[in-house]
Amino acid sequence: MKRISTILLCGLLGLSLTGCASGGTSSATATAGTAAGTNDQTVLKVSGLDGGYGTDGWNAVAEAFTEETGIKVELDLEKNIAETLRPVLTSGKNVPDVIYLAVGAEGKLTDTMISEKQIQDISDVLTMTIPGETSTVKDKIIPGFTDALTSSPYGDGKMYLAPINYSPCGLFYNAGLFEEKGWTVPTTWDEMWELGDTAKAEGIALFTYPTTGYFDAFFSALLNETAGPDTYTKLMNYDLESWKLPEVKEAFDIVGKLAGYTESNTVANANSDGFTKNQQLILDNQALFCPNGTWLPGEMKDAPRADGFKWGFMALPSYNSSDRYSSTFCEQVYIPNGAENTDAAKQFISYLYSDKAVKLFYENGGNVMPTNDASDMISDDDENKLYYSIYDNGAKADASGFAAHDAVEGVDLTSAEGILYGTVNSVVNGTKTADEWYNAVIEAVQKYN
Secondary structure, eight states: OOOOOOOOOOSOSOOOOTTOOOOOOOOOSEEOOOOTTOEEEEEEEEEEEOOTTOSHHHHHHHHHHHHHHOEEEEEEEETTHHHHHHHHHHHTSSOOSEEEOOTTOTTOHHHHHHHTTOBOOOGGGGGSBOTTSSOBHHHHBOTTSTTSTTTSTTSSSOOOSEEEEEEEEEEEEEHHHHHHHTOOOOSBHHHHHHHHHHHHTTTOEEEOOSOGGGHHHHHHHHHHHHTOHHHHHHHHTTOHHHHTSHHHHHHHHHHHHHHTTBOTTHHHHOSTTTHHHHHHHHHTTSEEEEEEETTHHHHTTTSOOOTTOOEEEEOOOBSTTOOOEEEEEEEEEEOBTTOSOHHHHHHHHHHTTSHHHHHHHHHTTOOOOOBTTGGGGSOTTSTHHHHHTTTTTTOEEEOOOOOOOOOOTTOOOSSTTSTTTTTHHHHHHTSSOHHHHHHHHHHHHHTTO
């Protein structure tokens, strides 16, 4: 299970990074190839996670960047990069120029960097012309990504972390079943409820979910629909008056109504041991929709399925003629305080959005950059085309996540088991009402103010 988690958890490591200062040169485990015209005076140090996408894409992009700019790149990509970097950043010696490590990643190093304001403002990267192209970075990135709190965590309109490697999140379903039944895929919540009644008559539930951890993406998209993106930003900054708005309460009511259409075994299996049983409900035609990310088909590739099964994927249905939203899970790169080669680092980050880099990343690791035309490189017969073209087909993007905030003792608002998301299990099994859930969230938000 790859649980979505873009919530900023501040101050949980108990390790101060305050005082990180400029250091010397960094060692590297991989070095990009050099070409004629290499600038021997600049060696860009890039440290990051050797994660699910592997290292081949980064090696290829680093080599292409060197060929384009003459700037040598030294890559240090490790599976335990948070553990490796922590003492480096604390000492202020050999600080990398660029770090690739997502908000919410294991070790929460990036979260701590954010909470202690140890990340540089890179807003000017958006207006930089990409090396080797005439476009600027802002021209290339899908709207909505750089405004998210995972990129602008302080709500000050500045970008500190650049978004990369995104996975759209939405509702998965069996398109083959809809074809067999002659059902129309709902585009509004009213149509959703009508379909729920139709399916219920045939013994099929409308909805299931793997665990409550998936509601950060589901609920953020829903709040953008009921309350709008401007209010959503205020909500993620713990604005109490915004949380009290009736259009915000409407999102809670929709989930409360959806609880009555949720498959009966969902809550019992909504845990790290049973989540695949809930996902299997879609493959077995026991439930119609399941919120998830683009990794779901790969995660269930060996699971049995109904005859004629075919993956379908959609954004949340529209609420009162609102735009439809699909949240996205993405990773980030940033420049830490203490980096020696800031200008070269910004060039490198801007190059990540070049057509060549986008292609190299996808061909050498399968990761997709959040650029407007990234889905064009995915062939029509590639299953990923369905998922990554969701924004091309009218859906709006949003990246879920709260603004950086000091921890509030005794209050767990935003984790997968916390008041906002974890309570969904209680609403679905009937031990709490949607009203009780909403009131508990209001009480929790009050403690952040």
